[in-house]
Amino acid sequence: MSTRTSNPVAPYAHTSQHYDATEDWMRRDWQEPSQLQKANFIEEIWSEGDAPVNEALDLCCGTGLTLASMTQRGYHVTGLDRSPAMLEQAARKLEPEDRERLVLATLPDIPLRKEFDAAYSTGGALNYLPNDTSLLRTFEAVHRVLRPGGTFVFDLYTDALLARQVEQTTPATRAIELGEACTFLFTCRRSATSGFYDMTMVRYVRDDATGTYARSSEEHRLFTPDQGTVRGLVAQAGFGGIRVFDNYTRQPTGSQTLHETYTMVKPG
Template sequence: MSPRPGAESGYGAPYSALARVYDQWMAADRIPYDQWIAFTEKRFHEAGFAVRTILDVCCGTGMGIRTLQEHGYEVTGVDASEQMLDIARARTAPGTELLRLALPDERISALGPFDAVLICFDGANYLAGDGALATTLDQLARTLRPGGLLLFDLSTRLSFEAIAALGEFGEDFGDFAYLWNTRHEPDTSSYEYLVSLFVPEGELYRRSVERHPQRCFTHDEVENALRGAGFTDLAVSDNYTERAVTDATRRETWTARLATGSLPR
C-alpha cells in the first residue's frame, strides 16, 4: 500500500511492478483482513454516531474497500500507485471513487467530509520525509467531520529491526519470485527496502526493482502529530486487538477522534 511514488534512477516506483503479484503474496502471508475489519467496525460502533462514509488511504488493490462495501459502507479510496488502483477498480463496486494521490498532498483536504479515515497495513510508515506524518494528519483532519474517527497502524522499530536482521532473503512462488534487501543508517528511524521482483517472460524472467522508503515512529512523535492536527481520545493497541502494546509489539493500531469543535481550515 503506497502513499508516495518515489521512482529513483534505476528503481521503479513502489508497487508499480509488485501490484500484479500483491494479492497472491498477501494470501500466502495470510494477511488477516477479516480481523482488521472486525476491529475497525467495533471502533465504529463505539463512536456514538453512525459511520457511513469512509476514506481508505493507501487502499492498495481494494481488498479492504470491497469488504467494507459488503458491510454497507460508502468508501472512497486513495493510493499513489496507479497499478494498484487498476486492480482496485476491477474489484470494488461500480462507481467507487478511486484517486491517485501521494501523501502528503494538499488536494486530499478537499475530499469529504467523511465519518472515518483508515490507513491500514503500514501505509503510514511510508510517510518517511521530515514532517510528513504531521502534515498528512493535518490534511486528513480536514477531510473528517467534527468528531470523526481516524484509525491507522504502524509497524514498530522491533518489526523493522527483525526484518533488517534477516539480511537478504527471498521466496519462489513458482510463477514469480522476489529478493528483499534492507538498508538502514544506524541510529536513525529510516529504513529502505529494495524489492527485486522476477516474473516469467517467455523462457526467461524479467527483473524489476522497487525502492520502498519507510520509517518507524515513537509514541511521542505520533501523539504530538495527532494532537497538533486536532485529534483527541487517542488510543493505541497491539495489532488490531484489545491487547495493550508491549515491548514485543510488532504492529500498533492507533485510533483517534477529531475534536468536535474542529472546523475545516
C-alpha cells in the same frame, strides 16, 4: 533461458500485479492480521462513535484489499493512493459504480472537498512519510475531511518489526516464491545514521509464451516514528481520545509490539 532487466521504478509499479499474493507471506513473517481481523476491528471502533458511519476514507488503499472488504459490508469507501498501478488493481475488486471513488494523490495532499464519517489507513502505509512535518500535515488533512465526531484508525510498523526483517535478511537475501510464475528476492537494511529502513525487492516473473523471466526491482524506504511522537502529532492536529493498541486487538502495546494500531476522534 534469457532474462530481461528493468531499472528500479516507483514503488509498486511492477509488483502491483502480484501484491495480493504476498498476503500469506506478510501474515506469516510480518504477523500482519487478516483482512477479516482488520475490518472487524475498524468496524468495532466505528460502532463506539456517536453517529453511524456511512462515508469512509481509505488512505493509501493500495490494491484495495481492505477497501473491498469494507465496501462489501455496505460502507461507501473512497480510496486514495499515490500509485496508478495499485489503483488499477483496486478497481478490479469493485463494482463499476464504486470505481469512481478511487483517487490518485500523494500524502499529505488529500484533494477532496467532501466530509467523511471515518478514515483509516492499514498495512504500514504511513511509515512511508519521512518526517514529523509530513506526518503532521497528513493528520491535519485527515482532520479537515472528517466530520465532528468522526474516527480515524491507522497502523504503523514498529522498529521491532523492521529490525526483525533486517535480521532475517542479513547477511543473505531472502527468496520468496509467489506461486510458480513469480519469485522475488527481499532484503532489508537499516540506515546507520538516520534511523530509516531500506527494503529492496527484485522480482522475477516467468513469461510462459517466451520461456524468459522478466526482472524488475523496487526500493522502499520506511520510517518508524516513536509512539510518543505520533501521539503528540495527532493531538497537535486536533484529535482527541487517542488510544494505541497492539495489532488490531484490544491489547496494550509493549516493547515486543510489531504493529501499533492508533484510534482517535475528531472532537465534536
